[in-house]
Amino acid sequence: MYIMINKGFKLGEDDKCFLNDFVKKSKEEKRAYVLLLLDKGVKSVVIAKMLDISPNTVTNIKKRYLEGGRDHAIYDKARSGQPKKYDIEKETEIIALACTDPPEGYKRWSIRLLAETLREKEGFESITRETVRIILKKAQLNLG
Template structure:
């Protein structure tokens, strides 16, 4: 008997199946939703990793995050990055300069 790694609620299962049927999803979201559905069907981490095309540790991480935070696993948290150096006005000036006619000569 295969060990179940994730047990989806009926509402979560229906949401994920409808999400996959949409057809216009980011690849990241599609893979995570597919993995959760397959884990719910009783597949192992190894089988799901082969189906989705990721390593086993990634599937394990998704399963753990689903247990902790539910469907929030489908999206990433915003990552801190370098703050923008150019504000909107400066960006508009650069765009206008780049799109204008070159000087004569």
């Protein structure tokens, strides 16, 4: 196979050592291979064909390396998302309540009844049925 040389792209020695170790044991190894192949002068189009990825992906990995270094090129940024509203202590409190006897006049706890009861407690003023359901499901607790 004929390999075209890509001038002007060089990895630092530390980055080369890290990437060589990284490709042996990581899920993100394709990104590391891209950087190593770019360092050897292989053209982006050839790398894309070799690794079965799009040429744009190769370009993006190269761009990320040049902008922020090795870690920026290989690892994804932490994704933003809504932070957890209830910590493990609050979740434990919800599960513990579900494991108690239901209030007088009720045969068993329902998710709606749990949510209503929890809303009366401090720290749970805005809890919804869906939140209670998800926490109980995660704990593999079935009220039925």
